Amino acid sequence: MIYEIVILELQLKVKIVYIIWYIENKKHLLTVYLIVKIYMVIVLFWFLNFNQITGQTIPEIDRDGLAMITQKSNDTTYVVNFWATWCSPCVKEISYFEELYRKRAESKLEIILVSLDFPNQVDRRLIPFLKEKEISAPVMLMTDLDYNGWIDQVDPSWTGSIPATLIFNSEGRLFLEQELTRDELFEYVNLILN
Amino acid sequence: MKKTILTFTMVLSALLLASAGVKPGDDAIKFSLKNVDGTTVKLSDYNDQKGVILVFTCNPCPYANAYEQRIIQLHETYAEQGFPVVAINPNDDEISPEDTFDKMKAKASEKGYPFPYLKDATQEVYRAYGATRTPHIFLLENKGGKFEVAYIGAIDDNAMDAASVIQKYLEKAIMAVISGNEPNPATTKAIGCTIKSKG
Numbered sequence: 001m002i003y004e005i006v007i008l009e010l011q012l013k014v015k016i017v018y019i020i021w022y023i024e025n026k027k028h029l030l031t032v033y034l035i036v037k038i039y040m041v042i043v044l045f046w047f048l049n050f051n052q053i054t055g056q057t058i059p060e061i062d063r064d065g066l067a068m069i070t071q072k073s074n075d076t077t078y079v080v081n082f083w084a085t086w087c088s089p090c091v092k093e094i095s096y097f098e099e100l101y102r103k104r105a106e107s108k109l110e111i112i113l114v115s116l117d118f119p120n121q122v123d124r125r126l127i128p129f130l131k132e133k134e135i136s137a138p139v140m141l142m143t144d145l146d147y148n149g150w151i152d153q154v155d156p157s158w159t160g161s162i163p164a165t166l167i168f169n170s171e172g173r174l175f176l177e178q179e180l181t182r183d184e185l186f187e188y189v190n191l192i193l194n
Numbered sequence: 195m196k197k198t199i200l201t202f203t204m205v206l207s208a209l210l211l212a213s214a215g216v217k218p219g220d221d222a223i224k225f226s227l228k229n230v231d232g233t234t235v236k237l238s239d240y241n242d243q244k245g246v247i248l249v250f251t252c253n254p255c256p257y258a259n260a261y262e263q264r265i266i267q268l269h270e271t272y273a274e275q276g277f278p279v280v281a282i283n284p285n286d287d288e289i290s291p292e293d294t295f296d297k298m299k300a301k302a303s304e305k306g307y308p309f310p311y312l313k314d315a316t317q318e319v320y321r322a323y324g325a326t327r328t329p330h331i332f333l334l335e336n337k338g339g340k341f342e343v344a345y346i347g348a349i350d351d352n353a354m355d356a357a358s359v360i361q362k363y364l365e366k367a368i369m370a371v372i373s374g375n376e377p378n379p380a381t382t383k384a385i386g387c388t389i390k391s392k393g
Contacts, residue, residue, distance in 0.1 A: 082385075118260075145352045147348065147383060148363070148379075149351070151384075161389070162386075179388075
């Protein structure tokens with residue numbers, strides 16, 4: 001692990017500083033020792049915390065990966081929501097998708113939240129947002145920014161505004177380029193499920 | 195039965211979507227809207243130009259903001275070649291409070307918009323054009339005093355980073371029009387913010 005190497009390096013540097021101090025101030029040995037120890041603990045905590053924040057990754061998806069999802073034909077019903085943290089109507093409805101995800105009684109219902117946030121805003125916006133809203137439904141980051149190359153592949157009627165939601169299984173398909181209320185989402189999903 | 199109703203609804207909504215707005219080759223819709231400088235700007239004011247780059251955009255949308263500098267640049271490059279930019283804000287400012295006329299004025303002066311920034315207060319213009327998101331481009335070509343829609347869609351293929359653009363869809367379309375050809379593609383799609391309206 002990279003951070004372990006960095007910590008070892010830091011420990012080495014700290015030891016050198018400690019030795020220099022030791023030679024210069026033998027009298028304050030205990031003080032120096034304590035300062036160094038505290039400093040090391042702070043650095044360690046800061047680094048672990050930092051690693052925890054930036055270490056989280058969101059699975060990335062391109063147009064081929066998206067096609068594999070949106071063209072699935074099996075006994076599972078899929079709900080694919082296209083959204084972004086900056087899109088206020090999307091943010092409003094995302095808790096309904098999370099609720100749907102948590103309430104799904106059988107595993108024959110899959111929910112995928114496809115984020116259209118810019119890839120350079122994942123650490124700063126997307127991950128903090130998901131933590132704050134306690135989203136446990138699977139999120140994927142769409143990294144293909146040539147939207148014209150894949151919008152029609154999702155649905156030819158899609159003009160490109162978000163939120164947009166695709167609900168489908170092998171027997172029915174519904175594409176909704178609109179904001180959904182909680183009741184609408186559950187009704188549409190039931191419509192496709194039954 | 196449910197499936198039949200569902201299919202019917204889907205076909206109906208597809209038809210409704212298809213019938214809304216203009217497509218390449220159609221006559222451009224005339225407009226007369228209030229500009230941030232207090233004047234009224236009409237499409238016919240541009241009768242002496244080769245065309246108009248009509249941009250439906252707004253204040254708060256991150257996509258509109260990502261393209262803002264590029265839109266200014268487009269005007270600076272193409273106005274002198276006869277294709278000035280006209281920006282229209284289509285959002286209902288009761289739903290989107292960042293898009294009031296005052297905030298539009300502030301935005302235009304802060305960013306030094308070299309083009310008009312018009313308020314589609316009744317939202318009739320964006321509906322007539324069939325704009326659905328911001329930014330949404332309609333390239334209009336002046337054919338002997340009558341404007342025709344030449345291209346609809348995106349500016350280019352990378353909203354996040356202008357430096358990473360490969361396909362400059364709009365500039366390609368302008369070039370085609372200048373050289374007397376039909377743009378290909380004449381329509382492109384892009385992700386954008388929904389246009390905020392009550393109904």
